[in-house]
Amino acid sequence: MKSQEKEFERIVMENKSTIYTVCYMFSKDQDEVNDLFQDTLVNLWKGFKNFRGESKPSTWIYRVALNTCITADNKKKRRGPTIPLTMDVDLYQDHDAESLQVQILHKRISRLDVVDRAIVLMWLENMSYDEIASIVGITPQNVGVKLFRIREKLKQMK
Amino acid sequence: MEDKLFEEMRSQLGLLQTKLQKESIVNDRLLREVMRTKYDVINRQAWFSVACALFAMTLFVIYVPLYHLSLPFVIVTEIYMLVCVACTWYSHRDVRSSKAMNADMLTLVQSMRRLKRFYHLWLVWVTPTTLIPWLVWCLYEFTDSFEQMVGVTLTTKDRLYIIIPCLVGAAIGGTIGYIKHRKVVNTADEIIAQIEDTTDLPTTPDQQDYDKKRY
Missing domain, CATH: 1.10.10.10 (Winged helix-like DNA-binding domain superfamily/Winged helix DNA-binding domain)
Incomplete structure (x- = not known):
């Protein structure tokens, strides 16, 4: 399981800008970007076990990111008392x-x-x-x- | 005009990606999903132990008439199993999958350290001081009950024919138990390491040394 996690981490790190770009382009504010970004990473992790390498990792990641963003619930979700950490950048305010x-x-x-x-x-x-x-x-x-x-x-x- | 427009958009996208490449990701929810999987691993070991204890308790109730075991021995064994089940429940009370999703990281790390400490105490202190005397008593009970069932006095050699398989069974059970113990402790270590790698929780040098110990 540890090797699977390492492999997943490597793929996500290589494609993080792609994932964040897609989430950013489908969002209206920073909260929405963070929500979509987290949802996308969770969906990628869930689908990673079934990813057989039939397509390029970047293609698979794009597909999951787009599906997540397109089908996302537009209502702002209220999260519990956690501290969601995400990319430390605010493209709306910079x-x-x-x-x-x-x-x-x-x-x-x-x-x-x-x-x-x-x-x-x-x-x-x-x-x-x-x-x-x-x-x-x-x-x-x-x-x-x-x-x-x-x-x-x-x-x-x- | 069209090419200029798309060239401009491409260059803007390039700027965005360059900016994002410099950033690092830490994703709280993803970390928690991974931890929840590990929590399930730990809880499965606990359920296995509880199932074994309940099975043994049922067997002993059946054994009483079959093997003529003494009542004090059966009562002590049943209480011992009950205490094991209760201690398993107590040590795992903070290790619920729902907590992985909701509690803050410091609480999760502390609950993992508490679990490891409990497992360490159980292995190093409780198991030798209670299990070995029980095992000796168990061997005595089984050889004695065999004599009563068969109606002969066993020689030392005959007793060995009963004791040796019991010891083999105890060794197998002990090995399985130790493997389960290591699996729980290793998984707890992975959870602690994962949280510490991705967050900025303060740990004292003692806590770092504690985490490195093998129990």
């Missing part, structure tokens, strides 16, 4: 130049619907149409069509 750029990205992406958000995020991470299609559950051709429509939507946004 005002340095980099954070402002990130916030611009967040504003653009959060105006899209959930599926479009997922597709554009994966495309921005240089995933292939095939990979995106396998995660979202559509055809690669459909991915191309959706990306074209997303471009049009983003062009029209101020």
Whole structure:
């Protein structure tokens, strides 16, 4: 069991920025990011025992993170008297130049619907149409069509 | 225009990921889920011990008429088993899976240390001082009852034919018991180590030395 935990920890560490990015793009505030982040890690741990390596770890992680975020309960959950520790960063409150750029990205992406958000995020991470299609559950051709429509939507946004 | 837009978004995403790469993750809920699994391991050992004790208590009640065991011996054995069950329940009272999800980390570490201390006392003090005398009495009872059942006086050699299998059984039982003991203590150590690796709980040098001891 210890080796399984070490392996899980290694995979999560390598992909932590991906997981947090997805959670950030599906959230409205820092509390929501933290909730989604924790839920995603728990779901990854639960699914890790059944992960057979048939897809790349990053693909599997993206799939779980997206499913968690898309199906998340939007009500703010009240947690018990624990101290949830998460990534020590507040992308909503930081005002340095980099954070402002990130916030611009967040504003653009959060105006899209959930599926479009997922597709554009994966495309921005240089995933292939095939990979995106396998995660979202559509055809690669459909991915191309959706990306074209997303471009049009983003062009029209101020 | 389109390429510029997406290039800009890609570079913004790159900034985000660079920023996140510098951060470390500590996830309270994930840690608790892992600990809950380990709590279940500890509790399964306790349930196994309780089940064995209850089984033995039932057997002894059946043995009384079959083997002509003395009443004081049966009463003492039943009380001994009851005390073992009660002590198991007492030592595991803080080791519930629900506590892993709700109590603060310091409380969880303290409950694990208390559990280890109890197991240490049981192994080093209680087991030799109570189990060995009971075992000797048990061997005497079984050889004596055999004489009564068969109606002959046993020679030393005959007694050995009864004593040796009993001792083999005791050795097997003792080995299984020690393996269960180590499993609980090792799992408690893993929980303590996991909490200390991922949180900033203060530990005194004595506590650190205590955790390193093998019980």
